[in-house]
Amino acid sequence: MVDVRLRAVGKRFGDTVVLDGVDAHFDDGAFVVLVGSSGCGKSTLLRCIAGLEEVTAGTIEFGGHDVTHAAPRDRDVAMVFQSYALYPHMTVRDNLAFGLALRKTPREVVDARVQEVARMLSIEHLLDRHPRALSGGQRQRVAMGRAIVRRPAVFMFDEPLSNLDPGLRNQVRVEIRRLHDELGATSIYVTHDQVEAMTLADRLVVLDRGRVQQIGAPLEVYRRPANRFVAGFLGSPAMNFLRGHIARDGDALAVALGEGVQVPLAGAQVAALAPGREVELGIRPQDVVRDDDGPLALQVELVETLGSHVHVHGRIGAASFVAAFEGHQGPARGEVLRLRVTLPHVFDPASGVALR
Ligand SMILES: Nc1ncnc2c1ncn2[C@@H]1O[C@H](COP(=O)(O)OP(=O)(O)O)[C@@H](O)[C@H]1O
Ligand SMILES: [Mg+2]
Incomplete structure (x- = not known):
C-alpha cells in the first residue's frame, strides 16, 4: 500500500x-x-505513473520512494485497459494465473488466489472457458481479475468501460468501486466520462491540455469550480455562460446583463469584484427556479422530457440558455419563463479564473 x-x-x-x-x-x-477531454494527456500521465513512459521533467514517488526512473515491474502496479488483451488460447483460469505463474508463485497459492478473485468477480462458473466464449462484460471482469490477483500496491485503469454497452457500464462501474473498497489499494482511474468521474472518485483531478485545472473531492470541484473550463466540463447539461459586468444592487452587488437585467450575487462571492468589472456569469441549468419576480426571462424554444427531469432550451436575450427542472411537466414552446438564480458563478472573461 x-x-x-x-x-x-x-x-x-x-x-x-x-x-x-x-x-x-x-x-x-x-x-x-483523472478526467478531461480526449487528447488532454490522461493516458500519458497514467503511463508515466506506471513507468510505461519516461517523464521528461519532475519526479514521481511511491510511498516516499523516488520511482521516477524505476521499471514498471519495480513499481508494483497493475493496469486494466479499455482493450482487454486476454490471451485467446488460454482459459479464464490460466489468464488469471498467468502473471503469478511468471513470478514463480507456488501452485497452491496461485490456485487459492484465482479462486478468491473469481469469487469476488462472480466469474467462478467461467474459469474453464476461453475468452471468445465470453461476453464483453465478462471479458472486462477477467481483465480486472488478472490485475487483482497480483495484489498490487496501485491499480490503474485506462477508460476500462468504454467498450461496454451503457447498461453494463453502469453495473461494472459500481463493481469497480465495490472492489476498490474491498481491496483497499490505491486506484488511479482515467476517463473522459464525467459520470464515472463524479461517482467513482474520492479525489478528482481535472486536466486540460496537459495541465492540472483543479484537484479535489468531486462535489467540491462541482460546487466550487476553480475556472471556467472545470465549470463547463462537469455538469450535465453544461453550465450556461452570460457576459455582463458587476453593478451595485442596493447594498449588495449583482451582474448586469444589459437591458436592465441584473442577477444578484450573494455576499460571500463579492470580495474580488469592483463595480464596472467585466465578468462572465456562469449558471448551471439546475441552479435556476421559476419565480415570477425573477430577473431572467427565458424564451422557450425546445423542451426535452427525460422522465425524471425536463431540459428547457431557449434564449435569454441573444444568448442560448438551458434550464433543468425536476418532474415531467415542462413549459410549452414559445412560453417565456421568469427565472431566479440560486447559485451564480462569476469568472474573469480573459483568464477564466473563478472570482469569489
Ligand atoms: N508516443 C507519442 N508520440 C507523440 N505524441 C503522443 C504520443 N502519445 C501521446 N501523444 C500525444 O499526446 C497527447 C495526449 O495523448 P493522451 O495522453 O493519449 O490523451 P488522452 O488519454 O487524454 O486522450 C495527444 O495529443 C497525443 O497525440
Ligand atoms: Mg487516453
Missing part, C-alpha cells in the same frame, strides 16, 4: 508538450480519477 506523489511532472514528445508541471498527491487507498 502506497501513497503517490507527483512533483512538476512534465512529458514532451519531441517539441510537443503533453504534460506540463503536474503536481499532485494521492493518499494511500484513495480512488483517484
Whole structure:
C-alpha cells in the first residue's frame, strides 16, 4: 500500500508538450480519477505513473520512494485497459494465473488466489472457458481479475468501460468501486466520462491540455469550480455562460446583463469584484427556479422530457440558455419563463479564473 506523489511532472514528445508541471498527491487507498477531454494527456500521465513512459521533467514517488526512473515491474502496479488483451488460447483460469505463474508463485497459492478473485468477480462458473466464449462484460471482469490477483500496491485503469454497452457500464462501474473498497489499494482511474468521474472518485483531478485545472473531492470541484473550463466540463447539461459586468444592487452587488437585467450575487462571492468589472456569469441549468419576480426571462424554444427531469432550451436575450427542472411537466414552446438564480458563478472573461 502506497501513497503517490507527483512533483512538476512534465512529458514532451519531441517539441510537443503533453504534460506540463503536474503536481499532485494521492493518499494511500484513495480512488483517484483523472478526467478531461480526449487528447488532454490522461493516458500519458497514467503511463508515466506506471513507468510505461519516461517523464521528461519532475519526479514521481511511491510511498516516499523516488520511482521516477524505476521499471514498471519495480513499481508494483497493475493496469486494466479499455482493450482487454486476454490471451485467446488460454482459459479464464490460466489468464488469471498467468502473471503469478511468471513470478514463480507456488501452485497452491496461485490456485487459492484465482479462486478468491473469481469469487469476488462472480466469474467462478467461467474459469474453464476461453475468452471468445465470453461476453464483453465478462471479458472486462477477467481483465480486472488478472490485475487483482497480483495484489498490487496501485491499480490503474485506462477508460476500462468504454467498450461496454451503457447498461453494463453502469453495473461494472459500481463493481469497480465495490472492489476498490474491498481491496483497499490505491486506484488511479482515467476517463473522459464525467459520470464515472463524479461517482467513482474520492479525489478528482481535472486536466486540460496537459495541465492540472483543479484537484479535489468531486462535489467540491462541482460546487466550487476553480475556472471556467472545470465549470463547463462537469455538469450535465453544461453550465450556461452570460457576459455582463458587476453593478451595485442596493447594498449588495449583482451582474448586469444589459437591458436592465441584473442577477444578484450573494455576499460571500463579492470580495474580488469592483463595480464596472467585466465578468462572465456562469449558471448551471439546475441552479435556476421559476419565480415570477425573477430577473431572467427565458424564451422557450425546445423542451426535452427525460422522465425524471425536463431540459428547457431557449434564449435569454441573444444568448442560448438551458434550464433543468425536476418532474415531467415542462413549459410549452414559445412560453417565456421568469427565472431566479440560486447559485451564480462569476469568472474573469480573459483568464477564466473563478472570482469569489
Ligand atoms: N508516443 C507519442 N508520440 C507523440 N505524441 C503522443 C504520443 N502519445 C501521446 N501523444 C500525444 O499526446 C497527447 C495526449 O495523448 P493522451 O495522453 O493519449 O490523451 P488522452 O488519454 O487524454 O486522450 C495527444 O495529443 C497525443 O497525440
Ligand atoms: Mg487516453
